[in-house]
Each structure stands twice: as structure tokens, then as C-alpha cells.
Amino acid sequence: MRILAILCLLLLAPAAGAADRAQRAFDREIERKAAQAVVWGIPAVNYDLMRQEMLAKTPGKVGQVIYWGHPLDWKNQTLTPNPDALYFMVFFTTKDGPVVLDLPPAEDKASFNGNIVTAWQLPLEDAGLLGYDKGKGGKFVVLPPDYKDKLPDGYIPLKSEVYGGYMLFRSNLRSHGDADVQASIDYGKKLKVYPLSAAANPPETVFSDVKDILFDSTIRWDASFFDNLNRVVQEEPWIVRDRVMIDELKTLGIEKGKSFAPDRHTQSLLTKGIREAQALLEAKYDAGLPPFFTATSRWTYPAYPDLLKAVQADFNEPDAYPVDHRGVAYSYAYIGIKRLGAGQFYSISIRDKDGHAFDGGKTYRLNVPANVPVQQYWSVTAYDRKTHALIKNVSRASRSSQIPDLVKNDDGSVDLYFGPKAPKGKDTNWVPTDPKRGFELMFRAYGPTPEFFDKKWILSDVVRVGK
Template sequence: MKKEILVSLALACHAMLASAETQPVQDRVVVSRAAQAVVWGMPAVNTDLMLQAAIKAGAGENEIVYWSRPVDWHNQTLTPNPDAIYLMPFFDTKQGPIVLEVPPAGRDGSITGNIDDLWQMPLEDAGPSGADKGAGGKYLILPPAWRGRIPPGYIVLRSPTYSGYALIRSTLSSHSDADVAKAVAYGKRLKLYALANAAKPPPTRYVDAVDVLFDSTIPYDIRYFQSLDRIVQNEPWLERDKVMIDQLKSIGIEKGKPFAPDDKRVAMLDEGARDAHEWIEYQSERVYAPYFSNTHWAVPAASELVQDASKGYTEPDIYPVDARAIVYSMGYVGIKRLGAGQFYLMSWQDKDGERLDGGQRYRLTVPPDAPMRQYWSVTAYSRVTHALIKDVPRASRSSQVQDMEKNPDGSVDIYFGPEPPAGHKRNWVPTKSGENFELLFRLYGPTKPLFDKTWVLPDLVKISAQ
């Protein structure tokens, strides 16, 4: 049997080598450049896919799509937070500067907000952890190379791209109907309008996507390149990315010309996208060091990316395109001050280093005195799509959930599996048999014990059925 396997492997390798030798060099270059285009374009394509989903839901640029209750699996964005009220203003400055007006934090509510350009480079944070420091403010988003008059009283953001978006999370005190309604009402005090209309702003249009299948998961096929083409046609080339002009031209994407690949070209682009996907997935499980010693929890952002993106990619000797692709294949939004308003820990392994299997049962013990001023939450996502697991009744448990069981020492046991454990349904997060999953642990308003690691989140432990 071992000999037969070795013979089969040898034949397979020979066939692959023969195929590579007979494939014209120009075709091999197209496949290779397609893979590199996927890696390079990830954050911008991620943004475009969310915009297309918003348009499909009935919203457009310079309008705000929102969810009137915490999101469920119908929201198929990448690793969304089901324990906040989401509002997403999409802006377009081609006709001139746009104002995003944020209300002051107080008894009525508070937000955690991030404003990004098309490439998800953070322009600024908003809310108590942002530039307005909770006092509220008018964020003025300027088009590329804007030379017009800037009136006083604005927080000025110079965007290198015409389009972008903000991710606004209106904080929930709990998941009660009253607290959800309060968070929605506070969030809808956001205003989005053209600077030209600042003297008398028209009402901001809000579109509720609560029951809409809002799918912006990354498609590793021809649809990726269709999105990339929209970006090239609508946005200026940035100086840092001009090396990609000929790279994209060689695969059929060129400013001012239609993108119309024939069947052969589509097949090559699909192959390149699959290669990029395999590489990104392989790297994503190896690139992040554990945050706590002897655990598998990691901060899903490379230090070089955090360092460079927050400065507008101006560091002279780094441009972390690979690290950027890995992050934006799994999530979205750029944060100017990472760790000030929120902190993320991700894991896809249990205590023994095995993949998290949706058909198995696990327990996560959250130690007492979690280091946060607002709340913590833990959410399960599909390891394949990095979106919420489809067709499950809920995706997370949070310290905002008032009826969760607590242990005598103040710790909380959260259970994961396809069926609720006996007697612990209130602390259960459902998973799906036959599908691997990953976890994201969030702390909003993180405090010192998290950063000096005197508080440690342990790994998941596999448990037997109860």
C-alpha cells in the first residue's frame, strides 16, 4: 500500500511539472500576477464589497446603513460584533467634502467609531476614544488634493481616496429591548452631509439592513477582480501603489478601459485567486504570536501593520502588504489608536492546539474582573468565511447579558457546541457540525491588567457531552 501511494504521488508530481512546462509563460505570469493582485488589493476590495452589499440593501454613498438590533447571521460581513448596534456611513467626496457629525457621549449613549479611507487606512477615531474625546464633533472629510477653504470648527481629515466609510458602534448597556432601542436612537443622531449644505443640512438617510442578507465575504474568483476593476476606475492611483499599474494591466484591469476577460482569462484569474487564498489561510495560522504565554490567543494584527497604517503608510522602509491582506481577509476597519477603545483576541485552536471543530463541545472560562470599562464579548465565526455561522440562533455571549450564569468566584463559563450543555443554555454559543470555527474575544474600554497581562484569558478546553 505504501508503495502504491508513493507511485501515485510521483505520477501526480510529474503531471504537475509537465503541465507547468507546457503552460505558456505568459499564462503563468497572469496567474502569478492575479495572486499578487488579490494580496495587494484586499482592504480596498473588502470595502467595495461592503459598499455593494449596502447598495443592494437600498443604501448608497453618503447615506448610512444600520442595523436596528444586534446583528445575526444575516450580516455576512467579516467578523462583525453581535453585541453592539452597527451604523455604517459610506462617503464619496467626488462632489466635494463630506461632514460626519458625531453626537456627544453622555447618559443618552456613547459610540466607538473609526473613519477609514477606501484602503481602510484609519483617518481618525471618533467618540470617547477618538479625536472628539466624547464631546462630539464635526469630522470634515476632504477629497484628495483638496485646495478649497476650510471653515473653522471641524476636525479635518484629509483622505487620499474619494470614497471610504466609518464603522460606528453604538454601545449597548444590555440586550433588553429598551436598551437596544436607546442605543439605536442615540446612533441615529449621527449626521452625514455635504459641506456645501452645512448651513442647513438635509436629513440624513438611514437604511435598516436588519433582516437583509448582507454578504461581503471575500470571493476568491472572478468577482474579486470585478471589484478591483471598479476601484481602479473610480479612484486615483496612490504614489505608493503605482507599481501595480502595469501589474494589473497585464491581467486586464486598466484605468479608462472595460474589464472584459474571455473564458480562458477568467480561468487563469480564478486560479490566481485560489492560490492567493491558500497562501493567506496558511499564513494566517502562523503569523501571529500568542498574546499570553502558553495560550493560543493572538492579536490579529501584525505590529508592522499597526505601526505603518496608523501613520498613513509613511514609514520609509516597510509596506506591510502581506500582513494587510491577512488582516482584511478576516475582518474590516482600520483603527487609529488600537487598544484605546477596543482590543481583540482571536483563537482557532483549543488548549491542545487542535482546530476548533463545530461538532465538538468546548468550555471557555472567562476569569473574574475582566479588564474593561464597558463590556467583554466572545463570538464564534465560520473558519471558512470568517463571517457569522449561518442558521444559528445566536453567535456570542457578552457581559451585557444579564441572565448569564456566574461562578462563585465571579468567573463565567461559556460553552460552545452544536447542542446546549445540560443546565447551561444561557451560557451557550451554538456551532455547527462539519464546520470549523474561530473565536474573537473583544474588550471595550480595555484597562491596564490586559496590557500588563496580570489578567490572562485561558484557552478553550474540549469537554465530553453532557
């Protein structure tokens, strides 16, 4: 009997080993495809995180407007936002028909910069003083996929591949003073949102001030990422260029028309996959973007050149689809810009002049040369290096040319300081950092002129001061 039992075990062992190998192969497939799905899907998840935060924490609803009634502070935990403009945001869906974004003309002391994007954050159009309308305002109408009807005269059609999307409307500030902030709010509230079907008698647009709400849409690097991704897959039609992902997502349990309910084992594999994607995206970001001002500048383009080119072509280039670079971009930022450089341009720095990562426990100086070639304003903002959101629990996040008491040097340049404490006598020109965390910087040029892109004006690299 003992010999028979041993023989049975020997006969069964190869089969058991094969089953184990097969299971490991299937598990690796889920992990691998989960990582790929994260890189591909992060623009849509980025969008959905903001939308869900609005629905869960604010009075706002789809088709209404939420706004921050003062310059953004750290309670706005979106990715690399601008604390030197007032933010108005509206999420929309065209499932029931076209949606009108009726935007106001610029006024003597009021204007805006706006971007309208799809649920995949593909830019539909830029609006405002330096947008499509050139400050005249206009009735932008977002059309659902395959919309065939003729629009009435006077509308600016925006053809979308999907139903969902949002608009970011930045109401410009003359200064951070109370009166100018209120004027910016009043101007922003002139925008209107309504269905095209109600254009003859539009309902009143609802506005909700969310300035005191902790609004956190930073990327969740855990298995919940796939809940957000599944929601978008269920809501939106497949874009032709993305159909290759249908089977990829099916492996993960995400399939249009079916519930997504991964078991505990699959959840663990999804978690491994997203952590792999996180490590990859962070490594690519840390490797740096192409320098902008000079060949050795630590100030870089805001995204990869091939991605910027693809955006201008609506991702319809026959031989290019930079999904990987898009994934990196939407891990640290949100919104899409149709004509980057016409209304605004951004430059990122993650290292000082000597190539060292910024340390929140050290002090740094940035010299902004005089006569910045912009029509509107410039600003520099510090973000948490890990989350790419505003640094938590600090008194302010940026300094800009809108600050009347910003101290200038004799040559007209401005020295800005970043660190845990203000250098003596430099408080006005200082941006606080968290001594326990790294940080990164973004330079914004609103209304950049040709001299900016001709590199006739060059932003200095950041230098560390003191010990």
C-alpha cells in the first residue's frame, strides 16, 4: 500500500506542477495588464477622481459650477493647480444632447483663460482672452459622438468622441486683495451652462463655493484605481484607437455592460500591477523632461514634445500614439490645452542648478529676470514632490507678478525664496515648504509673447543658499 501511494504521488506531481506554473502565468498576465491599463487609463481616472470628489464632498452636480472663492490653498489637492487665479469648474455630459458653455467677453478689468476637454482630457478648445474667441466670449457647444443635426447660427461647435468632459475656467486676478478677488468671482459667475435644447429659455446656472472643502483628487495608487477606470468604461463609448484595450481590460474583469467585482486574489494582483505602474511613471518623471530655456536648463517643458504634438493632432497621427508619455503627464497634472503657448505656458523644475532634488528642509533662491515677456502675469508655485499637489498646511503656495508688494532688485529682477523659514527680511518674496518632504516648482507664463519662445529671456536655475 505504501509503495502504491508513493507511485500515485509521483504520477500526480507533474500535473500539479503544471497547474502551478499555469496559475503563475495567469497571475503575471493580470499584473502586467493591470500596469498597462494604469498607464493607458490614467487621464480618464484623473478626470473621474475630480468628478467623484465633487459629487461626494460638495453640493455641486454634473452640469453645475463649483468654484474656489479665494486663491487656491492647500485644501485644493488637485494636481499642480494654479493658486494665482480663481478656479471655476464644470463637469458635463452630452448623453441627453449637446451642452452649451456660454462664456462672457473680457471686460475692462476682467478676463479669463479657459480649457474645455473630454473625459479623456483631450482638449476640445481653449477659450478666453487668448483662446479661440480672443476675449469676445461665445457660446461653445459640446456635441455628443455622431451628432448630425445642424446647429443654429452663433454657436461654436466642439465635436467630442465621448459623452463626458469638463471645463476649467480661470477667472484672472488683478491682485490677491479682497476687492479684486470679489471682482473675479463676480465676473466668473457670468458664465452659463445649459442644454442646447433649453437655449431659448436657459435655466439659471448653479454655483457652489467649495473653497473651505478638502478637495483631494490626487492619484490613488491602490486597487481602487480600477473602480474609477471601470466607471469610465461603463459610461463612455469606445474610441476606435483604444479598442485594443477591450480584451486587455477583460482580463482584469472590466467589461462593458458587466459588473466589476474582483475577488481577493485578483485585488492583490491589481494592487501589484498599479504599484509597478506607479514605480515606472515616477521613474520616468524623475528622469526629467526636455530642458526648455537652454540646453542645460533645469526648467523643462511641461510635457514630452511628442505628446504635445499628438495633442495638437487630436491623437489622430497615423504613426504615433504616445500613451506612455501621456500616462506620465497625467500622473502629475490635469487638463488639456489645445494651443499650448497661446494663452499660457508652463515650465517645471524638479532639481536645483547643481542637479540635486529640492529638499523641503533647505532654502533656495530663484532670480526671475526683469521684463518677463508676458501679456498677463507670471507666477512660481511650489508643489509636494510626491503628490504633485499644493504643499499641505502652509500659509501660501506661490508668488507672482500680481503681488503689489513683491520686492524687486535694482535691476528690476525679483529674488524668490523657497524653504521652511523665510530668510531675514524676505517674507514677502518667500514660499514655505515642508521640511519633511521634497518639493517641485512650476513657472507659469500667462499670455507669453514671441520673445518668450525665442528664448530672448531666460529664467535662471534655482540655487541653494546657506547650509
